[in-house]
Amino acid sequence: MADTTRRTGLHDLHIERGARMVPFAGWDMPVQFPMGVMAEHLHTRARAGLFDVSHMGQVLVTPGDGRIETAAAALETLIPADLAGLAPGRQRYGLFTNDQGGILDDLMVANRGDHFLLVVNAACAEQDIAHLRTLAGVRITPVTDRGLLALQGPEAEAVLARLVPGLGEMRFMDSRILDWNGADLWISRSGYTGEDGFEISVPEARLEEFARALLGHPEVAPIGLGARDSLRLEAGMPLYGHDMDGSVTPAQAALGWSIPKVRRRGGARAGGFPGAEVILPELGAPEVIRRGLRPEGRAPIREGVAIFAAPEGGEVLGHVSSGGFGPSVGGPVAMARLHVDLPEGGQVWAELRGKRLPVTLSALPFVSPSYKR
Amino acid sequence: MLKYTEDHEWLRAEGDEIVVGITRHASEQLGDVVFIELPEEGREVAAGEEIVVIESVKAASDITAPVAGVITGVNAALADSPGDVNGDPMAAWFFRIKPAEASAMDGFMDEAAYTALVE
Numbered sequence: 001m002a003d004t005t006r007r008t009g010l011h012d013l014h015i016e017r018g019a020r021m022v023p024f025a026g027w028d029m030p031v032q033f034p035m036g037v038m039a040e041h042l043h044t045r046a047r048a049g050l051f052d053v054s055h056m057g058q059v060l061v062t063p064g065d066g067r068i069e070t071a072a073a074a075l076e077t078l079i080p081a082d083l084a085g086l087a088p089g090r091q092r093y094g095l096f097t098n099d100q101g102g103i104l105d106d107l108m109v110a111n112r113g114d115h116f117l118l119v120v121n122a123a124c125a126e127q128d129i130a131h132l133r134t135l136a137g138v139r140i141t142p143v144t145d146r147g148l149l150a151l152q153g154p155e156a157e158a159v160l161a162r163l164v165p166g167l168g169e170m171r172f173m174d175s176r177i178l179d180w181n182g183a184d185l186w187i188s189r190s191g192y193t194g195e196d197g198f199e200i201s202v203p204e205a206r207l208e209e210f211a212r213a214l215l216g217h218p219e220v221a222p223i224g225l226g227a228r229d230s231l232r233l234e235a236g237m238p239l240y241g242h243d244m245d246g247s248v249t250p251a252q253a254a255l256g257w258s259i260p261k262v263r264r265r266g267g268a269r270a271g272g273f274p275g276a277e278v279i280l281p282e283l284g285a286p287e288v289i290r291r292g293l294r295p296e297g298r299a300p301i302r303e304g305v306a307i308f309a310a311p312e313g314g315e316v317l318g319h320v321s322s323g324g325f326g327p328s329v330g331g332p333v334a335m336a337r338l339h340v341d342l343p344e345g346g347q348v349w350a351e352l353r354g355k356r357l358p359v360t361l362s363a364l365p366f367v368s369p370s371y372k373r
Numbered sequence: 374m375l376k377y378t379e380d381h382e383w384l385r386a387e388g389d390e391i392v393v394g395i396t397r398h399a400s401e402q403l404g405d406v407v408f409i410e411l412p413e414e415g416r417e418v419a420a421g422e423e424i425v426v427i428e429s430v431k432a433a434s435d436i437t438a439p440v441a442g443v444i445t446g447v448n449a450a451l452a453d454s455p456g457d458v459n460g461d462p463m464a465a466w467f468f469r470i471k472p473a474e475a476s477a478m479d480g481f482m483d484e485a486a487y488t489a490l491v492e
Contacts, residue, residue, distance in 0.1 A: 031431075032404065036404060036405050036459075037404055037405055037430040037431065038404075038405035038407075038430055038456075039405075226404070226430060226431060230430065297408075298407060298408040298428075298452075298455070299408045299410070299426075299428055300407065300408065300428050300433075302432075302433070324430065325407040325408075325428070325430050327430070332407075332408075353426065
């Protein structure tokens with residue numbers, strides 16, 4: 001088979017730093033560095049971790065008539081978020097939905113004054129762009145000449161501020177264009193770890209130079225996809241294709257919070273997006289919803305493991321949608337869509353290698369976020 | 374006498390028993406080990422039977438019995454500190470097995486052959 005795996009602009013740097021590379025969503029990506037997943041995870045929570053997320057899709061949505069309201073209105077026909085009310089320099093989390101009420105992808109949308117910047121999942125990027133191109137009155141421009149980094153952790157701000165003055169004024173979910181030695185950095189204060197931090201879009205020609213500048217600070221270590229997954233799992237953040245997909249509604253994915261009042265029934269711009277007639281009535285009362293699970297003992301329960309109501313026999317309540325070991329929690333953590341009436345703190349059983357292990361229903365997230373609001 | 378299997382286990386002959394662990398190469402491939410389930414002492418096992426479960430941060434793997442025999446001891450301390458497998462894999466033994474056949478160690482790789490395999 002032909003090797004069509006794509007490489008990010010940091011591929012050589014990853015190899016130089018001893019990364020173990022794996023194919024991910026069509027890209028050759030570092031899953032871990034010599035530090036190892038556990039230490040990388042803990043380093044990010046204690047100091048600052050640098051992630052290459054250049055595989056993610058960056059897309060500009062520009063209004064044909066020059067009015068940002070036109071682009072906001074167009075995007076709102078695909079995304080049940082308040083984008084007309086999104087102030088310049090601010091970013092919001094949103095979902096692309098389908099006609100069945102399921103989730104096509106999750107994304108970040110930033111208002112950059114005269115256009116929107118969208119960041120979408122790598123595996124969905126092509127489909128998302130085609131989906132966006134069905135919109136009238138806007139120009140859709142995939143950004144192909146920039147890489148994307150995430151600098152996450154309690155020391156991320158101090159490190160980045162040394163390179164980029166003016167950064168400290170940014171709050172959680174602010175989006176700015178700031179200069180670094182003549183390179184325009186598209187920075188948002190956000191991430192996928194539950195830590196304070198930044199996502200930084202960098203011109204491809206300056207990407208490696210900028211990554212090296214960050215790694216030159218003693219607080220910063222390179223972090224692979226392995227720790228990215230355990231960090232987001234502990235932070236209770238869903239992963240597209242696992243915790244949600246085209247057959248899972250926003251309410252079932254516990255993402256109803258991303259649909260504001262103004263887009264709900266009775267709101268000024270209620271509905272008007274794919275699947276609204278399924279999604280909106282379900283918001284207050286989904287039958288199943290993404291829940292947290294804390295298995296007893298140390299054995300992780302991973303994606304696909306069946307959850308039962310009883311230690312023997314009984315019905316299957318659902319299946320783990322993502323799970324693993326949480327280094328900061330110090331034990332296994334998992335998520336599954338289960339009935340809303342099961343009480344938090346209550347016990348269910350996970351069937352692992354033919355044995356049923358007790359599992360406690362737990363609130364999400366497993367670790368408290370530390371965003372700078 | 375130290376021998377190695379193609380499954381990256383090390384075997385150390387001690388009297389009429391064999392002590393079994395995994396190699397540095399295997400522990401590096403696995404990544405950080407977070408959970409280990411050991412067999413019961415006294416269990417009779419067949420060669421190739423999966424008798425140890427290792428969960429790393431990345432995935433679950435099995436360790437097989439290198440030879441047929443009876444499990445005569447397990448390293449229970451590993452259950453509480455599975456990370457020892459990453460720290461010093463040659464010291465972090467999993468189980469002792471009394472082989473059914475005295476010549477059980479024959480046919481496994483010596484250090485030179487194993488080193489050639491993983492390099």
